[in-house]
Amino acid sequence: MTALLDSLRESFATARTSMCGDSTKIAEREEILEAALKTGLPAARNEAWKYTSLRQLERRNFTAAPLQAPDIDAALLADIPSPRLVFVNGRHSVALSDLSTLDAGVQVRTLSAVQKDEPEALRFLGRRFEHAEEVFAQLNAALADEGVLVQVAEGILSQTPLHLVFVSAADSSDHAWHHRHLIELRRGAVFGLVEHHLQAGDSAHLDNTLVHVHIAQDAVLSHARVQADSARATSLLRTDAVLARDAQYRRIDLELGAALSRHELNVRLEGDNAKLTANGVLLGTGRRHIDTRLGIEHIAKDTSAELVWRGVAANRSRVVFHGGINIREGADGTDANLSNKNLLLSADAEIDTQPTLVIDADEVKAAHGATVGQLDANALFYLRTRGVPAEQARAMLSAAFCHEPLAAVKGVLTEKLARHLDLALQQAGMA
Numbered sequence: 001m002t003a004l005l006d007s008l009r010e011s012f013a014t015a016r017t018s019m020c021g022d023s024t025k026i027a028e029r030e031e032i033l034e035a036a037l038k039t040g041l042p043a044a045r046n047e048a049w050k051y052t053s054l055r056q057l058e059r060r061n062f063t064a065a066p067l068q069a070p071d072i073d074a075a076l077l078a079d080i081p082s083p084r085l086v087f088v089n090g091r092h093s094v095a096l097s098d099l100s101t102l103d104a105g106v107q108v109r110t111l112s113a114v115q116k117d118e119p120e121a122l123r124f125l126g127r128r129f130e131h132a133e134e135v136f137a138q139l140n141a142a143l144a145d146e147g148v149l150v151q152v153a154e155g156i157l158s159q160t161p162l163h164l165v166f167v168s169a170a171d172s173s174d175h176a177w178h179h180r181h182l183i184e185l186r187r188g189a190v191f192g193l194v195e196h197h198l199q200a201g202d203s204a205h206l207d208n209t210l211v212h213v214h215i216a217q218d219a220v221l222s223h224a225r226v227q228a229d230s231a232r233a234t235s236l237l238r239t240d241a242v243l244a245r246d247a248q249y250r251r252i253d254l255e256l257g258a259a260l261s262r263h264e265l266n267v268r269l270e271g272d273n274a275k276l277t278a279n280g281v282l283l284g285t286g287r288r289h290i291d292t293r294l295g296i297e298h299i300a301k302d303t304s305a306e307l308v309w310r311g312v313a314a315n316r317s318r319v320v321f322h323g324g325i326n327i328r329e330g331a332d333g334t335d336a337n338l339s340n341k342n343l344l345l346s347a348d349a350e351i352d353t354q355p356t357l358v359i360d361a362d363e364v365k366a367a368h369g370a371t372v373g374q375l376d377a378n379a380l381f382y383l384r385t386r387g388v389p390a391e392q393a394r395a396m397l398s399a400a401f402c403h404e405p406l407a408a409v410k411g412v413l414t415e416k417l418a419r420h421l422d423l424a425l426q427q428a429g430m431a
Contacts, residue, residue, distance in 0.1 A: 001037060001040070002040070002041060002058035002059065003058065003059050003060060003061050004041070004057055004058045004059070004060050004061070004062070005036075005037050005040070005041070005058075006061075007060075007061040007062050007063070007176075008033075008062070008139060008143065008176065009033065009037060011062070011063065011064040011143065011176065012029075012030070012033055012142065012143060014064060015064055015143075015145065016030075029141070029142045029143075030142070032128075032138055032141050032142040033138075033139070033142035033143070035138060036135050036138035036139050036142060039132055039135050039138070040135070041054045041057075041058050041135060042054070042132060042133050042135060046132060046133050047133075048133035048293070049133060051291065051318075051320040051352045052260075052262060052289065052291045052320060056260075057206075057234060057260065060174065060206070060234075061174070062174050062175060062176035062205070062206050063173050063174070063175055063176070064175065064176065064177075065089045065090040065091055065175040065176070065177050065205075066089070066091070066175075067091065068091060069087065069088040069089060069091035069092060069093040070088055070089060070169050070171065072088055072096075072167055072169050072200040073200065074096060076167065076198060076200055077096060077165060079416075080163050080165055080196060081163065082098035082099070082100060082101045082163075083098060083099045083100070083101050083102040083108070083160065083162050083163065084096075084097060084098055084099075084162070084163035084164070084165055085097050085099065085108060085110075085148060085162070085163070085164055085165065086165040086167065087146070087164075087165065087166050087167065087179075088167045088168075088169055088200070089167075089168060089169055089171065089175055089177065089203075089205070090146055090166075090175065090177025090178075090179065090207075091146065091177075092110050092112070092146065096165075101160060102160070102162070103156065103158040103159065103160050104156070105152065105153040105155075105156035105158070105189075106150070106151075106152050106153070106156060106158055106162070106191070107149075107150070107151045107152075107153075108148065108149070108150050108162065109148070109149045110146065110147070110148060110149075111144070111145070111146050111147035111148065111149065111179075111180060111181075112145065112146050114149055115145075121149070124180075124182050124212050125141070125144070125180060127141070127212075128141070129141060136208050136236050136238070137210055137238055139178065139208060140178045140179075140180060140208050140209070140210045140238075141210075143178040143208075144178045144179060144180035144210070145178070146177065146178075146179055146180075147179040147180040147181045147182075147209075148164060148179075148181045148182075149181070149182045149184075150162065150181075150182070150183045150184065150191075150193065151182075151184045151186075152184070152185045152186060152189040152191045152219075153186055153189065154186040154187045154188055154189060154216075155186075155187070155188045155189065156186075156189045156190070156191070157189070157190045158189070158190060158191045158192065160192075161191075161192030161193060161194050161222070161413070162191075162192070162193050162194070163194045163195075163196060164181075164193065164194070164195050164196070165196045165198065166179075166195070166196065166197045166198070166207070167198050167199070167200050168197075168198070168199050168200065168201075168203040168205050168207070168229055168230055168233055169199075169200040169201050169203060170200070170201030170202050170203045170230075171203070174203075174204045174205055174206070175203075175205050175206075176205065176206035176207075176208065177205070177206075177207060177208070178208045178209070178210075179207070179208075179209040179210070180209075180210050180211075180212075181209070181210070181211045181212065182211075182212045182214070183211065183212070183213045183214070183221065183223075184213075184214045184216075185214070185215050185216055185219035185220075185221055185247075186216050186219065187216045187217045187218055187219060188216075188217070188218045188219060189216070189219045189220075190219070190220045191219075191220070191221055191222070192221075192222045192223075192413070193221065193222070193223045193224070194223075194224045194225075194226075194413070195223075195224070195225040195226065195227075196226050196228075197225070197226065197227045197228060197229050197235065197257070198228055198229070199228070199229055199230040199233070199257070201230070202230055202231070202232055203229075203230045203232065203233055204230070204232035204233060204234075204259075205230075205233050205234070206233075206234045206236070207229070207233065207234065207235045207236065207237075208236045209235075209236070209237045209238070210237075210238050210240075211237070211238070211239040211240070212240055212241075213239060213240070213241035213242070213249070214241075214242055215241070215242070215243050215244060215247040215248070215249055216244050216247065217244045217245045217246055217247060217271060218245075218246045218247065219244075219247050219248075220247070220248040220250070221248070221249050221250070221251075222250045222251075222409060222413075223249070223250065223251040223252075224251070224252050224253075224254075224409055224413060224417060225251075225252070225253045225254065226254045226256065226417065226420050227253070227254065227255050227256060227257055227258065227261060227263075228254075228256045228257040228420065228424065229257040229258040229261070230257065230258065230259075231257065231258070231259060231286065231288070232259050233257070233258045233259060233260075234258065234259060234260045234261075235257075235258040235260070235261040235262070235263075236261075236262050237261075237262070237263045237264070238263075238264040238266070239263070239264070239265050239266065240266045241265075241266065241267045241268070242267075242268050242270055243267065243268065243269050243270060243271060243274035243275075243276065243303075244270060244271040244274065245271030245272050245273060245274065245300070246271065246272070246273045246274065247271060247274050247275070248274070248275045248276075248277075249267065249274075249275070249276050249277070249278070250277045250409065251265075251276075251277065251278045251279070252278075252279045252280060252405060252406065252409055252417065253265075253278075253279075253280040253281075253292070254280070254281050254283075254417060254420060254421055254424075255280065255281065255282045255283060255290050255292065256281075256283050256420065256421070256424040257288075257424075258288070259287070259288060259289065260288075260289045260291075261288075261289070261290050261291070262290075262291040262292070262293075263291075263292050263293070264293045264295065265278060265292070265293070265294050265295070266294075266295040266296075266297075267294075267295070267296050267297070267305075268297045268299060269296075269297065269298050269299060269300060269303040269305070269331075270299050270300055271300050271303075272300045272301045272302055272303070273300075273301075273302045273303065274300060274303045274304075275303070275304050275305075276296065276303075276304070276305040276306070276307075277305075277306045277307075278294070278296075278305070278306075278307050279306075279307065279308040279309065279405035279406075279407070280292065280308075280309045280310075280405055281309075281310050281311075281312075281402050281405055281421060282309070282310070282311040282312070282319050282321065283312050283402070283421075283424055283425070283428065284311070284312060284313040284314060284315075284317030284318060284319045284349060284351075285314050285315055285317055285428040286315050286316070286317060287315070287316045287317060288317045288318075289317070289318045289320075290311075290317070290318070290319050290320065291320040291321075292309070292320070292321050292322070293321075293322040293324070294307065294322065294323045294324055294325075294338075295324045295326075296324065296325045296326070296336070297326045297328065298325070298326065298327045298328060298331040298334040298336060298361075299328050299330075299331055300330075300331060301330070301331060301332050301333050301334075302332075302333035302334070303331060303333075303334050303335075304334070304335040304336065305325065305335075305336045305337070305338075306337055307323060307325075307336075307337065307338040307339065307340075308339050308404065308405045308407075309321060309323070309338075309339070309340045309341075309405065310340075310341055310342070310343075310401060310402055310404055310405055311340070311341075311342035311343070311351060311353070312342070312343045312345060312398060312401070312402060312430070313342065313343070313344055313345065313346065313349035313350060313351045314345040314346050314349055314428065314430070315346055315348065315349060316346070316348045316349060317346075317349050317350075318349065318350045318351070318352070319342065319349075319350070319351045319352070320351075320352045320353075321340050321342070321351075321352070321353045321354070321370070322353075322354045322355075322356070323338045323340055323353075323354070323355040323356065323368060323370070324355075324356045324358075325338060325356070325357050325358070325366065325368060326358045326360075327357075327358065327359045327360060327361050327364055327366060328360055328361065329360040329361055330361060331360075331361040331364070332361050332362055332363045332364065333363060333364065334361060334364040334365070334366065335364070335365045335366075336357075336364070336365070336366045336367075336368075337366070337367050337368070338355055338357075338367070338368040338369070339368075339369060340353050340355060340369070340370040340371075341370070341371045341373075341401075342370070342371065342372045342373070343373065343374065343375065343398060343401055344372055344373065344374055345374070345375075345394075345398070345430075351372045353370040353372060354370075355368040355369065355370045356368075375394055375397050375398070394430075395425070395429070395430050398425065398430040399421075399422065399425050399430065402421060402425065403418065403421065406418055406421070
C-alpha cells in the first residue's frame with residue numbers, strides 16, 4: 001500500500017469515533033474504504049489515467065484537517081460579495097460566511113450540520129462507485145465529512161448568485177479534506193452559483209471533492225468555477241450532473257492553479273430538450289499538470305451540448321484534455337459540438353488532447369475537433385508592424401485566445417471571471 005493510502009486509512013481511524021450516523025453507516029464507510037485501498041491508485045495502464053501520473057502523490061502523507069477553521073486575513077475575500085459560504089482548510093468558517101442576503105426559497109446548509117440534524121436528507125451519499133478509475137470517488141464516499149447542500153425550491157427565480165469559497169491556508173502539516181456537495185434545483189427554478197478556490201499561503205494540501213448536480217424540469221443553473229489554488233496543492237474534483245426535460249446547465253471552469261488538478265465533468269441529459277453549455281480555460285505554467293475529462297451522455301431526444309475549451313501550456317507544464325460525447329440510441333435530434341484548441345508556448349511543455357464521439361442514434365448533428373499549435377505568425381507579424389513589441393504581441397494574442405470561452409456567461413459575472421483570468425495571465429507573463 002502507498003504512503004498516501006496509509007495516511008488516509010489512519011485519518012479514517014482517527015475520525016471514526018466522532019463520525020455521525022449509526023454503527024451500520026460507519027461500517028459501510030469502512031467497507032468502502034477497504035475496497036478502495038484494495039483497488040489502489042490507478043496507473044498508466046488505466047486508460048482514464050493514461051496521461052496523469054500519480055507517482056509523486058502516492059508517496060505523500062496527509063493528515064485530516066483540524067475541526068476548527070484557521071484564521072485568515074478577511075481581505076482575501078474583499079471582492080467576493082454575500083451571500084457566501086466560506087471554508088478554510090476544508091472546515092466551515094462561520095466568521096467569514098454571510099448568508100443574510102440569500103434569496104427566499106434558497107436553502108444552503110453544511111453537510112456536517114445536516115448529518116447531525118437531518119440525516120435522512122443525505123440519500124445522495126449512498127451512491128456507489130465500482131470502477132477501478134473511480135478510486136478517488138470511493139475514497140470520498142468513505143471519508144467525506146463536510147460539504148454543502150444547496151436546494152432551490154420550485155419556481156424560485158433567484159437574482160443573487162451564491163458564492164462558495166474554499167480557501168487553503170498553510171499549516172505545520174499537509175492536510176487532506178474530502179468534500180461532498182449537492183446542488184439541487186427543483187422544477188422551474190433559476191439560480192446562479194460561483195465557486196472560488198483560493199490560497200492563503202503556500203499550502204500543499206489534497207482536496208478530493210465530489211459534486212452532485214440535479215436540475216429538474218425547466219430549471220436553469222449558471223455555474224462558474226475559478227480554481228486558483230496554491231502552486232503546491234493537489235485538486236481532484238468530480239462533478240456528476242443530471243438534467244431533466246427542458247433543463248439548462250450553463251457552466252464555465254477556469255483552471256488557473258494547483259500543482260496537480262484533475263476535473264471529471266460527467267453530464268447526463270436525461271430529459272427531452274435538455275441543454276448544456278460547458279466551457280473552460282486550462283492554463284498551464286511552471287511545472288503544473290492539468291487534466292480535464294468530459295463525459296457527456298445524450299440520452300433523451302432533442303438535447304444539445306456546446307463545449308468550448310481552450311488550453312495553454314508554457315514552461316514545463318502539461319495540459320491533458322479528454323472530451324467524450326456519447327449519443328445513445330433513441331437520442332434523435334441531438335446537437336452536440338466540441339471545440340478544443342490549444343496553444344503550445346514552450347518546447348518543454350506538453351499537450352495531450354483526445355476528443356471522442358460515439359453515435360448510436362439517427363438524425364443527429366454532432367461535431368468535434370481539437371488542435372494543438374503555436375501563436376499565429378501572421379497575427380504576430382501584423383502587431384509587430386504596428387509597433388507592438390514582440391513580448392507584448394504574444395501576450396495580447398494569448399489573452400485573446402483564452403478569453404473566448406467566457407462567452408458562456410453574461411453580464412457582471414463575465415467581467416469578474418475576466419479579471420481572474422487576466423490576473424493569472426499577468427502572473428504567468430502572458431498579459
